[in-house]
Amino acid sequence: MKEIVVISGKGGTGKTSISASFSLLGGEDVITADCDVDAADLHLLLAPDFDHAEDFYSGLLARIDPSRCDECGICAQVCRFDAVHVVDGHHHIRELDCEGCGYCARVCPQRAVQLQERKVGQWYRSRLRTGGTMVHARLDIGAENSGKLVAKVKQEAREAAREQGREWILVDGAPGIGCPVMSSLSGADAVVFVTEPTVSGFHDLRRVYDLVRRFDMATACIVNKADLNPEMTRSVHAFLQEAGIRHLADLPYDEAFTEAMVEGCTVVEKEGTPLARALEESWTRLRTLLGTERTGDHP
């Protein structure tokens, strides 16, 4: 089983459109996992059927039982997150601020603070029009994006791959450099960076590459909107060469990505276009790369 993660650092570079294209090209051989759980958009292109849904719980939430509370205020004194507010003389917990550390519950002399499991989102296992399986999720609004839901999606994707004897897992990774990205990368065999030749795109590529280097995995890159700034595209190429990142393709600044999105499909479904051909070649090269190079082992 080989796991490929598509990431970008910066948003809006085309990561999800390219992930969706690879999912389509891989067909039923590929288990698709959307780990961008905070702004999950892959389903808008792949139209999964949401066949199986489960709530996901992570961490705790404190609640004060007003019938037990004698308003001593010790909870507010120990809380480092300013989550305890006094309204009309009564102490209560502002959910958004509560970290679930449980300190208040431990020190409350009246045992008036209860800790509850916190629902932070939902995850789904779906069928795609390719016959493939997709695992995806939706983080609840304001929930802590701790990477745990991402880890759950990956775990379920691996489970599905084992059950069905599939060879490939394709992961649409999270943006940024924080916990969700690290969870997206954990245990993967290869990463595909989707970048763009903009000052921000290049800056974020280098930042996220600094993170990826800490993992043992093959690296490849697609430069999207390459014709937007040819000079910077050359700088990106030089960087890729220096860093030993396999350059898969330069894609043009093309409204076909948006047109496909409006139609709810992927660009590779418009067969024969230069964009579709470039992505088909990238997918083939990526599979070849993983077939021939030593990569990280799975836990």
Add this chain to the structure above:
Amino acid sequence: MRVAIASGKGGTGKTTVSVNLADLLARHRPVVLADLDVEEPNSGLFVQAETVHEEAVHRMVPSWVADQCTFCGVCQEVCQFNALIETGSEVMVFRELCHSCYACSELCPVEALPMTPMKIGDLSHRRSGSLDLVQGCLDIGQEQAVPLIAHTLDYLGARFSKDTLILCDAPPGTACSMIEAVKDADFVLLVTEPTPFGLHDLKLAVETVRGLGRPCAVVINRHGLGNADVEAYCRQEGIPVAARLPHSREAAQCYARGQLIHPHVPEVAAQLEAVAGFIQRIEQEGAA
């Protein structure tokens, strides 16, 4: 007044709007631009300015003092984040898992876990004329953005008066770091694009901002691309559209080069002026 510039989806033009708007407003008045997208801070790439202040930002995590420890196990028991493991001969502290709640440290009966600072990132404050740029930047390998965002907001609160106009470039998404950047803002501008991804993530952002009880308006970037569903949604929900920045390859090229757009693309500049006017009207209404 603090205005958060947010978006559900990344890459819709949040930073473009923030830096261009700040530059336009700073021609007539003092304005602060705060980059709270600390995982990938990009505002500074577009502004040349002199450094006013720089500091390393820390958060407090426990460190184990072997000599004091009696291996009672309280620390491991109270930690909800599995950041401490007591092996019988050692207490291992996994600092990156720690949420700095102080429970282990303060409940330790023998003071064997004093809280000590761990560096999580940097804060920089730069100035160019009447524009102040304050930026947080998370260290690579640090997982939690929220403490750095909170620290940057504290710095803004201590350094600038309530009357100062502060534009905050917020992190994308609708999770904890976006909430931290938006929850106490006086007004939220949501930057979106007229595409299915843009609309899907805008709806989540609107739900979030409404849940926080913050007033908001929408800026449509790359107007002319995609379809009219974002317009229809805003109309239906009664959300004002402050401006429509036209889809322009020239603007995308300016952005790619790290340039401000408004001096080069007049049709985008006119819409950015509209956003500036919109903010100033809100400011006056707030003062009245």
